[in-house]
Amino acid sequence: MDFKEILNKLSFSEDLTKIEAESAMNLIMSGDISDPQIAAFITAMRLKGESVEELTAFVKVMRSKAVKVEVNVDGAIDLVGTGGDQSGTFNISTSASFITAAAGVPVIKHGNRSASSKCGSADVLEHLGAAIELGKEQVEQVYKEVGMAFMFAPMFHPAMKHVMPARREVGFRTFFNILGPMVNPAGVQRYVIGAFNKETAEKMVHILANLGTEFAYTFNAHDGLDEVSLTSQSEIFELKDNLVSTSIVFDPESIGFEKVEMKALMGGGKEENAEILTNIMANKATDAQKGIALLNAAFAIQASGKVKTLEEGKELAEEALESGKARKLFNDFVDATNDAMGTFKF
CATH class of the missing domain: 1.20.970.10 (Transferase, Pyrimidine Nucleoside Phosphorylase; Chain C)
Structure with a gap:
């Protein structure tokens, strides 16, 4: 045909x-x-x-x-969202990624510049001094040194150049928004993926099951966020032992988080979002900002298999943040990316 x-x-x-x-x-x-x-x-x-x-x-x-990144991904996780929720929140999954890595869970994140928001993961990391346009060997080096790496999607999916003109011309969300979070070049087998609606979250967990994924959470919050939210309950789908659960309604209060207003989670451009991420890493952010980063990190830590329960994941996330480990890991990550790029400044 x-x-x-x-x-x-x-x-x-x-x-x-x-x-x-x-x-x-x-x-x-x-x-x-x-x-x-x-x-x-x-x-x-x-x-x-x-x-x-x-x-x-x-x-x-x-x-x-895809260009394959060859690293040990046993117990490693990718925290990522589809985008397209039109919420205007700060970079929640990116913040949670560093907390997760500081808790001892390898994180190899796959991301891009903003397509539907003011500031994507690549935008905020670059603004904070990280070198994001790293190739295969450079990403492998950073991951081995720090236990956390960021793969800038255009560097690893060169064939996507054939699609971008048409995507820009149509101007609406397409199935490529759904595919992006599931094509991690390192072959991660454990995912935490937020989706722009419940139907997409359900599709994604079944796709990951078809692909033999070891473990996954996919979710969409009742407030529309492609994160596990602090403003409302969230619909969670779980893939474990080749079985997909029906949606589970999760309430953040069930593991000790307080609900917040959506306005408390708002971000802005890269300058504002970078300041929020820096404050979270320094444990100086607002309770709402810190809380939603910790909540999503708790899911990632539990999804990695390091702990059995979300409550245990929350404890490790809090310890990673309050001890200063998250801030140190973030600084080490920025230094390692620049070192790998050859632009490290003494």
Whole structure:
């Protein structure tokens, strides 16, 4: 089946088979398809609604074309969100990542610049002095030195250059927002992923199950955040032992967190978000800012297998922050990235 036949099938709102979906994505990622055809494809998929089988096939192709980062990912975690929740919060998962790493859980985070918010993970880290455009060997070096690394997505998914013009032209959220969090170039087997709605969170956990993922939490908060929230309850899906749970309604008060107003979690541009992250690392942030970072870190620590319960994860997260370990790890990370890039200043 050639690409025009695939587009014709989609025009009738018919789902693609696994083979058709893999073929379509391979053609797109190889640069063999024109921008108008790619735009037609992602638009048709959006209108039809992407199936779990289609998305699983897309993830497989994207993973196969990624530059592989070769490190030991036993017990390692990636904390990431789909974006697109339009909330305007600060960089919560990025802040939680450093707390998680400081608690002794290896973190190898995959992220990008902002697409739908004012400040993405790459933007805030770069503003705080980290070198983000590291290649494979450089990321491997930082991870081995610090136990925490950041993989800037464009460096590891060169085939995505064929998709970007069409994505920019259509201007709406596409299935690539869903794929991005699941194509970690280091082959992480444990994920904590926030989604922009409950339906997407459920799709993602089933995709990860199809891909043989060791453990995953996917979630969406009732307030719309692609994080575990402090303003409301959240819908959590769990993948464990190849089994996917039905959604679990989680209340942060159940493990001792106090609920807050959404305005207490708001961020801004990179300057404001960098200041919030710095204050969290120094244990000088507001209770709301610190609390939501600790909450998401607790989920990550528990998802890594280091502890059995969220309460234990919370204790380790609090100790990592209050002891100064998180601040030290963040500073070590920034230094290590610049050292790896060759721009370290004594």
